[in-house]
Amino acid sequence: MTASLNRPARLNRALLALAGLVLLAGGGYALAAFGGRLPWVDGRDPVTPGTAAPPTWVLVLIVIAAAVIGLCCLRWVAAQLRRVPKAVDWELAGPEVAGSTTLSSAVAARAVAADIEGYPEVGSVSAVLSGPGRAPELYVIVTAAAGADLTALRRRILGEAVPRLREALAVGVMPVTMEFRLSDKGIALR
Known part of the structure; x- marks a missing residue:
């Protein structure tokens, strides 16, 4: 007998809360940066510092991060497949x-x-x-x-x-x- 066949409920709430916090923090930072409230950010500066390609290590880091996020998403989808109510x-x-x-x-x-x-x-x-x-x-x-x-x-x-x-x-x-x-x-x- 499996201890808890409704594991996705807790996982969903935790991941959605984490995603919400990250989006709130990113949105707040963007609003503060473009609103001129951050002294180290000049609103007239371009968003990217030029047109040159980024260093190779940045591209490798992006690929690794994308692979980890993709695997986490697959694990999340796999957890959804076993939805059974809890015992009462x-x-x-x-x-x-x-x-x-x-x-x-x-x-x-x-x-x-x-x-x-x-x-x-x-x-x-x-x-x-x-x-x-x-x-x-x-x-x-x-x-x-x-x-x-x-x-x-x-x-x-x-x-x-x-x-x-x-x-x-x-x-x-x-x-x-x-x-x-x-x-x-x-x-x-x-």
């Missing part, structure tokens, strides 16, 4: 019950993941249950053997594991989002 805590109490019980949806998700991992063609499973206790949503990532029949596996999950989970949670309908990955590690079909 459910309060299980009926109107006639004096006390209450709290159940983490991660515990129920681990149970359904263990159930699916017991299938012969499955190597590993990550599952997350999210939403309110009376209307949970199940997100499942299944790594299956390369030769597995994914249609049959999907039917089996929806026909066996999901109904058992719905019965355990006493809910009627449960939306399920499944992602299948094929393993290249050679999971043996039992």
Whole structure:
């Protein structure tokens, strides 16, 4: 089970805040420079100091910076691909019950993941249950053997594991989002 399948939210906020601060600082500096408020900048001077080509080390530095920024952007895009809501805590109490019980949806998700991992063609499973206790949503990532029949596996999950989970949670309908990955590690079909 992955510790946090909603990592992009924190990363997005941090990167957007950083980009906003850099743009605010750059814009403030440009306004101050062109407004004549900086003593070391003369507003009548040209923006570039001539028409000569910059030194080679400047061009190399620009290429390296562009490559680093490009790789960071690719990492950011890759983080967006795994968007799954966080697990939540459910309060299980009926109107006639004096006390209450709290159940983490991660515990129920681990149970359904263990159930699916017991299938012969499955190597590993990550599952997350999210939403309110009376209307949970199940997100499942299944790594299956390369030769597995994914249609049959999907039917089996929806026909066996999901109904058992719905019965355990006493809910009627449960939306399920499944992602299948094929393993290249050679999971043996039992």
